[in-house]
Amino acid sequence: MGKQKRLGILTSGGDCPGLNTVIRAVVSHATLTYNWEVLGIPYATQGLLQRRTMVLNVHGLDLHGIDPLLSTGGTILGAMNKGDTLAQAEEIISGYQELGLDALIAVGGDGSLSLLHQLAQRGSWKLVAVPKTIDNDVALTTLSVGFDTAINTIADALYRLTFTAASHDRVMVVEVMGREAGHLALHSGIVGGADVILIPEIPYSIDQVCHKISELRDKWKRKFAIVVVAEGAKTLNGESRYYTDSCGQVRLRGIGEYIADQITNFVGSEVEVRVTVLGHVQRGGLPSALDRFMATVFGKAAVDLIAQENYSQMVAWQNGQVVSVPLNEVIAKSPVSVDPKGFVVQTARSLGIYLGNLKPDEQSTAILTCAESQQ
Secondary structure (H helix, E strand, O other): OOOOOEEEEEEOOOOOOOHHHHHHHHHHHHHHOOOOEEEEOOOOHHHHHHOOOEEEOOOOOOEOOEOHHHOOOOOOOOOOOOOOOHHHHHHHHHHHHHOOOOEEEEEEOHHHHHHHHHHHHHHOOOEEEEEEOOOOOOOOOOOOEOHHHHHHHHHHHHHHHHHHHHHHOEEEEEEEOOOOOOHHHHHHHHHOOOOEEEOOOOOOOHHHHHHHHHHHHHOOOOOOEEEEEEOOOOOOOOOOOEEEOOOOOEEEOOHHHHHHHHHHHHHHHHOEEEEEEOHHHHHOOOOOHHHHHHHHHHHHHHHHHHHOOOOOEEEEEEOOEEEEEEHHHHHHHOOOOOOOOOHHHHHHHHOOOEOOOOOHHHHHHHHHHHHHHHO
16 A cells, blocks of 8 residues: 555535535545545644644544444534634645645635645645535535535425415515525525525516515415525625624625515515524534535545545546546636526526526616615
């Protein structure tokens, strides 16, 4: 098997279900197949900065022979998605060298992988990446770890809210994550039975949203509706909604309340509207079977790339199999937005879901129409 390697692994950015499964696969394959040493780096670049490690081995991960990492949510290594990493670049880079790492596996989304790729280039790291994000906006891979579980979580929430909506004849507006991409809202809205899905990539008008709600009531005698809104969807004026959290970080939130207010202003007291912001519930829970599978095959493939000394690559899922793609190409093409003319959007439309159907140059007309209707 050649010289024993010392392999590092870290999880960066926001947490999601399936991260522990990646760690489990990497440790199992690296130690059992290649007899390598695996060090976990706590809290991503913060661990490199502080020279902190966790020795990982197959039997140290189990509990009386039971392997909990296969199905445990979150990450035992911790994750971090704040701080000025590049300002401390030299100290972080030297941490890789001082820990004696022969290679590093980074599990992250497009933002984290971009930062780590820059550090790797400057510090001559041997880096392999694994894509994870509930947003599913990493380029050159059909799926990222965590996406499927988040869809299931949202779909379950929509299913539960449907009963309350039906009982009280309400319109339920549900705000979901996804940043500036609408994949999560689109997929979960379809499987969760949404009547309206609003995403950043497609303009909309409130009068058409309300027309859909009225059609359900007047034509189909259904007095409730489910409206799914991606957190990155814009207002009618093309603006995003933000808030500042307790740590001073600016976060996307508030478009759900905005849409609810717009619907209420448009139709008056005839329709009762309620808002649910699912928030970090979407990141939690046990990974789905699909996410466990993706995490396992990604972890195994990442270790094999290191064995082949094929670095600056990301493992990806394409055409039903794992492939490797150049990390610089992934970063250049990320984040990936929803294709407004794509198959998934067309499928949603064929099911009668309102997704907006206006061209960008027609949006101002829709805004004027809506404003005049409210006077």
